[in-house]
């Protein structure tokens with residue numbers, strides 16, 4: 001069974017192949033949501049973007065990003081496209097990400113408007 005390592009929380013969990021990352025994180029007591037989004041989120045429908053994570057290792061062990069996820073990252077005019085810039089190869093919505101093999105995940109990745117990725 002695949003291992004999901006949450007790097008910020010220093011926690012590893014074993015999940016079934018094809019498991020939903022959001023559901024497994026919640027089961028393990030991992031907080032995916034910043035601030036008010038702990039209660040104000042779309043509960044896994046891919047609409048709010050607040051469950052965004054960075055898959056820092058093992059992106060090839062997740063299923064490819066689907067259309068809804070791509071639209072959410074690229075088209076909806078709010079903070080999420082800003083978070084996505086510079087992280088296109090690593091950012092996912094946990095609620096739309098299924099685990100096929102070992103991965104390492106950073107939860108609640110910060111917006112970095114002044115980092116090298118944004119204005120470079």
Ligand code: FES
Pocket residue numbers: 041042043044045046047048049050051052093094095096
């Ligand atoms: S929970 Fe809202 S986008 Fe994932």
